[in-house]
Amino acid sequence: MNSDNNILVKLNNAGFRQNNKWLVEDVSLQVEKGKIVTLIGPNGSGKSTTAKIALGIYKNIEGSIEKNTNKIGYVPQKISIDWTLPLRVKDFMVLTENINDDQINEALLLTGVMHLKNKNLGNLSGGEFQRVLLSRAISKKPELLVLDEPVQGVDYTGEIALYALIKKISDTLNCGILLISHDLHTVMTATDHVVCLNGHVCCSGSPTDVAKNSEYKTLFGEQASQILSVYEHKHDHEHSDEGRIKKN
Template sequence: MPTKIETAANFSTAKEKKQILLQTENMSLFAGEQELLSGVSLTVSAGEIVTIIGPNGAGKTTLFRVLLGVIPPNTGSIYKKPNLRIGYLPQKITVDPILPLSVSRIMNLTGNFSVRQIENVLDETGVLSLKNKPVYQLSGGEFQRVMLARTLLINPELLVLDEPVQGVDYMGESELYKLIGNLRNKHGCGVLMVSHDLHVVMASTDRVLCLNRHVCCEGEPEDVSQHPEYLRLFGLDSGSALAVYSHHHDHTHQLSGTLREDRP
């Protein structure tokens, strides 16, 4: 059973005020015998940043696929605000140099946006100067900013970001989280993202949901970082700042290629 931490008094009142964009209730997904997601309940409201953390293979990307409607859940329900506009940033995409695509071209892969619209969103994420660059030449951080700009084209009400800082260097990570926070403030959209690391994301998220097939614990980042379930999951013996910090090193190491595995 998920353990909910609702120490912050303003949490429940904020929920009442804000419009619910996305809500799942007791949602499960099976692959044959195996339970991929077990009784997941989560809510994302307008203007709120919710971060999902969890170990590799915890079902984070699978959860996103269900939320985006790519695979239907076996049990439970998903509520989406009618005609919800979702801007989606998938897990790190690798673009082969054999494919000649420019930055502005990938903005229009499935949509039909004007040059002005494209320039506006690229400017918003600070990568307007890369407009004509071939995609495969971008650095990790540049690419993620371009993909983030791409999510803004449809004027989204909800951003769904799967590891937005993947492939980004340590300095760039907090910059990118800051940018996501600014976009939330400016557009008033909700944000649901996956992060590998509570330590870095802590400052820029409102709520954290710790996932390991089921929701282990949920609440404000400071509370989750002290929660026994969280500590058990990440193999920490104490909740000290030092321990959280060393956990960070653990995962930076794994980042260099092993995080794609829960993608089929």
């Protein structure tokens, strides 16, 4: 049974207007400890705006927000890095965070990239870099983790492995996660609740319920709903951290 004590952040009919245009409006959702809430929707649907409302970045909002934690980790959709700089992973981890070596090691171990600690950031693959970003975000063991498209630049197999890792982080740290994704069926096994946005909440519920919703089908097509059904039915195996199927 859910308890109000478990609610980390709650949006009540929240919206944000900029230059006389609504970026998103009338969004209600909540993220609880140990739960993953996924925002999906087409480009420009308000996913990143909603995440920034939850983070408290946008102050002048419509509606209201209730936040019950200040221990928050964040992986933004875009991050600017001068890849010519000889910056090692361990240097990147402490650029803007006051964390010690034990915290760095623990975070890198959890995300499976401890072996990259002394590697130059510019030599990492897309999947490795995303894992380092996750490591940096969880280094202080946040209660709330906000992830904006955390699998970009990663192939399909890598996406599945990263979503499995995100689920592992949620379980290990018992943190709530607000996750933005472009694709519902790849997060099928790693999310508890889905909110589908298109400037407002089109539908919400379990991944299966959302996939059957007529508004979801209108946005993503009947084929997307069928793909999810196939994925749900056939995904009866586990993946290793590298994305390979584990053998029994």
